[in-house]
Amino acid sequence: MVSIKDIAKQAGVSISTVSYALNGSPKVTSETSAKILAIAKELNYIPNAAARQLKKQESRIIGAFLTDFTGAFYGDLLQGMKEVLNRKGYDLIVCSGMQSHRLLPERMIDGAIILDSTFSDEELLDYADRGHKLVVLDRELNHPAVNQVLLDNKAGANLAMDYLIGTGHRKLYVVSGPADTFDSRQRMIAVRQTLDRHPELEAIIIEGDFNKGSGEEAGRIILERNEGPAGVFCLNDEMAIGLYNYAASKGVRIGEEISLVGFDNIDLTQYLEPRLATIDYSKYRWGAMASEQLLRIIGGEEVEHERIYVSLIEADSVQRRSAD
Amino acid sequence: MVSIKDIAKQAGVSISTVSYALNGSPKVTSETSAKILAIAKELNYIPNAAARQLKKQESRIIGAFLTDFTGAFYGDLLQGMKEVLNRKGYDLIVCSGMQSHRLLPERMIDGAIILDSTFSDEELLDYADRGHKLVVLDRELNHPAVNQVLLDNKAGANLAMDYLIGTGHRKLYVVSGPADTFDSRQRMIAVRQTLDRHPELEAIIIEGDFNKGSGEEAGRIILERNEGPAGVFCLNDEMAIGLYNYAASKGVRIGEEISLVGFDNIDLTQYLEPRLATIDYSKYRWGAMASEQLLRIIGGEEVEHERIYVSLIEADSVQRRSAD
DNA sequence: TTGTACGCGTTATCAA
DNA sequence: TTGATAACGCGTACAA
Numbered sequence: 001m002v003s004i005k006d007i008a009k010q011a012g013v014s015i016s017t018v019s020y021a022l023n024g025s026p027k028v029t030s031e032t033s034a035k036i037l038a039i040a041k042e043l044n045y046i047p048n049a050a051a052r053q054l055k056k057q058e059s060r061i062i063g064a065f066l067t068d069f070t071g072a073f074y075g076d077l078l079q080g081m082k083e084v085l086n087r088k089g090y091d092l093i094v095c096s097g098m099q100s101h102r103l104l105p106e107r108m109i110d111g112a113i114i115l116d117s118t119f120s121d122e123e124l125l126d127y128a129d130r131g132h133k134l135v136v137l138d139r140e141l142n143h144p145a146v147n148q149v150l151l152d153n154k155a156g157a158n159l160a161m162d163y164l165i166g167t168g169h170r171k172l173y174v175v176s177g178p179a180d181t182f183d184s185r186q187r188m189i190a191v192r193q194t195l196d197r198h199p200e201l202e203a204i205i206i207e208g209d210f211n212k213g214s215g216e217e218a219g220r221i222i223l224e225r226n227e228g229p230a231g232v233f234c235l236n237d238e239m240a241i242g243l244y245n246y247a248a249s250k251g252v253r254i255g256e257e258i259s260l261v262g263f264d265n266i267d268l269t270q271y272l273e274p275r276l277a278t279i280d281y282s283k284y285r286w287g288a289m290a291s292e293q294l295l296r297i298i299g300g301e302e303v304e305h306e307r308i309y310v311s312l313i314e315a316d317s318v319q320r321r322s323a324d
Numbered sequence: 325m326v327s328i329k330d331i332a333k334q335a336g337v338s339i340s341t342v343s344y345a346l347n348g349s350p351k352v353t354s355e356t357s358a359k360i361l362a363i364a365k366e367l368n369y370i371p372n373a374a375a376r377q378l379k380k381q382e383s384r385i386i387g388a389f390l391t392d393f394t395g396a397f398y399g400d401l402l403q404g405m406k407e408v409l410n411r412k413g414y415d416l417i418v419c420s421g422m423q424s425h426r427l428l429p430e431r432m433i434d435g436a437i438i439l440d441s442t443f444s445d446e447e448l449l450d451y452a453d454r455g456h457k458l459v460v461l462d463r464e465l466n467h468p469a470v471n472q473v474l475l476d477n478k479a480g481a482n483l484a485m486d487y488l489i490g491t492g493h494r495k496l497y498v499v500s501g502p503a504d505t506f507d508s509r510q511r512m513i514a515v516r517q518t519l520d521r522h523p524e525l526e527a528i529i530i531e532g533d534f535n536k537g538s539g540e541e542a543g544r545i546i547l548e549r550n551e552g553p554a555g556v557f558c559l560n561d562e563m564a565i566g567l568y569n570y571a572a573s574k575g576v577r578i579g580e581e582i583s584l585v586g587f588d589n590i591d592l593t594q595y596l597e598p599r600l601a602t603i604d605y606s607k608y609r610w611g612a613m614a615s616e617q618l619l620r621i622i623g624g625e626e627v628e629h630e631r632i633y634v635s636l637i638e639a640d641s642v643q644r645r646s647a648d
Numbered sequence: 649t650t651g652t653a654c655g656c657g658t659t660a661t662c663a664a
Numbered sequence: 665t666t667g668a669t670a671a672c673g674c675g676t677a678c679a680a
Contacts, residue, residue: 001431001455003656014668019658029666044454049430050383051656053374054673061432069406069418070399078393078420086423093427094393094418096402099410103417106373108385130368131325241595271565271595327674338650343676352649375674378655 002043010039022047053107061091062294063109065116069096075267080287081113088295104132111298113290114138117181135294137286139182147293148305149286153183156279156310157190160233160261163277163312165198168321169231169259172201175208175218175243177235184210187235187263208239215242222258223250229257229321237262237269240276240317259318274316281310326367334363346371377431385415386618387433389440393420399591404611405437412619428456435622437614438462441505459618461610463506471617472629473610477510480603480634484557484585485518487601487636489525492645493555493583496525499532499542499567501559508534511559511587532563539566546582547574553581553645561586561593564600564641583642598640605634 004022008015013032020027021036028036053059062085066074082092090110095103101119104112104127111133114124121141128134128145135147164172174191177184188205195203206221208214215234219242222232234240240262247254254260255274262269265280286308296303328346332339337356344351345360352360377383386409390398406416414434419427425443428436428451435457438448445465452458452469459471488496498515501508512529519527530545532538539558543566546556558564564586571578578584579598586593589604610632620627 001656005656015657016659016669017667020667023658025659027666032666046429046454048378048656049427049432050374050377051673052658054372054378054656054675055658057673059374059432061427063417068399069402075392075394082393082421086421091419091424091427092421093387093424095415097406097410100415100417103373103385103415105370108373108383130370244595268592268595271592273597325674329674339675340651340677341649344649347676349677356649372674375655376676378657378674379676381655 001048002045003048004045006043007036007040007045010043011036057107058110059108060089061093061109062291063100063103063112064092064094065100065112065114065119066094066096067116067118069094074283076283077115077287080282080284080289081291082287084288084291085295090295092291105130111135111294113287113294133294133297135290135297137290145297147297147303149290149293149308150305151183151281151286151308152310153186154190156263156281157187157233157235158194159310159312160263160277160279161191161194163261163314163318164231164233164259165194165201167231167259167318169229170201170321171227171230172203173206173218173222173230173232174203175206175215175232175234175239177208177210177239179207181210184235191233208235210236210238212238212242212245215239215244216246217242219243219246219250223247223252229259229319231259231261231318233261233263235263237264237266237276237278240278241268241272244272244276255317255319261318265313272317277315277318278313279310280313281308325372326369327372328369330367331360331364331369334367335360381431382434383432384413385417385433386615387424387427387436388416388418389424389436389438389443390418390420391440391442393418398607400607401439401611404606404608404613405615406611408612408615409619414615414619416615429454435459435618437611437618457618457621459614459621461614469621471621471627473614473617473632474629475507475605475610475632476634477507478514480587480605481511481514481557481559482518483634483636484587484601484603485515487585487638487642488555488557488583489518489522491555491583491642493553494525494645495551495554496527497530497542497546497554497556498527499530499539499556499558499563501532501534501563503531505534508559515557532559534560534562536562536566536569539563539568540570541566543567543570543574547571547576553583553643555583555585555642557585557587559587561588561590561600561602564602565592565596568596568600579641579643585642589637596641601639601642602637603634604637605632 004015004018008018017028018036021033064081085092098118103109113135115137128143133145137149176188206218240260244254262276262278265278269276289306293303328339328342332342341352342360345357388405409416422442427433437459439461452467461473500512530542564584568578586600586602589602593600613630617627
């Protein structure tokens with residue numbers, strides 16, 4: 001392992017001169033500098049990240065923490081994060097699982113973007129108190145060192161509900177997510193508000209968990225009731241896919257008796273027949289925004305929380321009912 | 325930032341005693357140790373990764389390098405890597421893009437698992453020469469510090485071809501991948517061998533690039549020729565999906581005139597109608613094996629290259645032709 | 649138990 | 665000006 005010491009010896013200068021030369025400081029003449037650079041190259045010198053980090057108290061690495069690695073879901077999100085960070089000379093690493101939490105307090109990374117339910121609010125606040133910089137994508141957390149970049153869940157849920165209502169559905173099912181996730185709670189708040197505004201509607205809430213299985217279960221419940229045309233809002237696309245599967249297994253086609261709207265517009269939905277109506281938002285933008293905000297708080301700027309806007313994708317999974 | 329120095333001061337002992345106590349060394353009495361631990365906890369002490377790493381010359385972090393973050397493909401693979409590493413006290417970080425390459429030579433990570441075409445063979449050999457530990461999943465690379473854990477691509481391609489031939493197909497199309505990827509080259513070698521053994525078959529090779537678009541293009545070519553029943557082997561599932569899409573847009577149903585086999589068994593395939601016949605292998609096992617091999621070479625063991633076995637999933641995308 | 653050298657680079661201070 | 669000396673960041677581990 002060649003270090004600046006080796007270069008210094010070979011060049012006949014001190015290690016500080018080597019360091020200055022490698023960092024392009026004007027404190028060394030261009031001749032000395034050129035000579036040092038040449039030797040460094042010849043020796044295949046590569047600086048030691050730990051040493052630099054120890055002295056500079058920064059790693060220029062940002063960690064993105066995810067609940068798990070599954071999911072076609074994260075591709076664009078991570079790409080958005082990475083491109084912004086790389087442009088500013090930072091690297092992105094992606095982590096998952098309890099064990100990896102240590103990277104933040106041990107100062108291996110300069111900041112973290114959290115979309116990871118394995119962090120509790122208390123844990124994150126503790127890190128924030130220690131001065132670590134955070135951006136959260138999956139919860140509301142108020143702390144000067146924490147910025148929020150959240151989906152406009154309520155607007156999305158409103159769009160979905162209004163779409164079903166506007167296409168003439170009078171009997172509605174809503175398949176919720178886990179009560180302990182921010183996204184599900186927010187979406188349900190908007191759902192309930194919509195239902196309060198429409199007392200004429202018949203609505204049933206089915207508890208789901210954001211996984212395909214609970215979508216299948218919801219399908220079973222809905223089909224067994226067999227009460228005629230109904231509109232279903234699954235609080236995420238994955239459950240909607242489960243519902244497609246269950247319906248297919250029973251010979252029922254989505255978009256006929258049952259209208260269905262999802263949330264997230266994951267890549268998979270485009271392969272469903274008929275296409276799934278859903279709530280769309282730019283995952284790339286979400287990731288890019290998260291990185292931008294994080295770099296700002298690392299830079300000491302005061303920043304406001306940000307919101308990612310959503311839109312409705314209409315599709316044939318929703319059938320227009322004749323007004324009755 | 326509280327360091328062992330602060331703890332030492334508070335406890336009235338030396339920093340070395342603190343270090344020993346924190347590391348559970350028997351060199352300190354249990355009373356002193358207990359006192360030190362208590363103070364450390366009270367001060368919310370967390371060790372500095374850079375300092376430890378600088379001294380110990382290891383980070384206990386392994387990097388997985390991917391060509392990009394897209395792809396439902398990587399979930400189980402990364403999960404397999406992570407679980408093995410975590411059990412052995414290592415953390416996994418996932419990286420992508422040229423900029424992140426530095427993490428390896430700068431010794432931020434103790435080893436790397438490569439499934440990333442942005443690394444050239446030369447670059448990897450250079451790292452291996454410097455003593456960095458590598459496992460490659462996407463190429464053959466012979467070096468004492470490099471282990472290979474490769475898919476049995478040839479066996480998979482053979483299974484796919486034999487399936488099409490065995491179900492009575494006499495006209496075959498093969499949609500290749502990029503010529504510069506290991507997987508495509510290996511699969512094509514097996515394809516050509518199979519074709520050599522069956523001179524009675526009519527076979528056409530269509531160049532693809534492993535993306536959906538080239539599957540659509542292949543679909544266009546095949547349907548325009550319109551030469552009756554044919555068997556198609558797409559060298560990966562993503563192109564097969566493109567072919568489904570194109571066929572659907574032309575009102576052609578896969579599994580009737582056209583039989584189709586893919587490769588990879590990505591999650592998406594189960595949503596296709598009819599289900600796609602494809603080559604399956606355990607992504608989890610692949611990742612787990614990669615981690616195990618990496619830990620072995622880090623531990624100084626001599627290890628042989630490993631192979632991940634594959635199997636055929638039969639499905640209705642392949643139609644049995646009557647023997648003629 | 650403790651003092652201290654060490655890992656490796658950065659940078660302030662000081663000398664030529 | 666140009667460059668060297670040395671302190672420093674923080675934890676580890678050997679010698680005393």
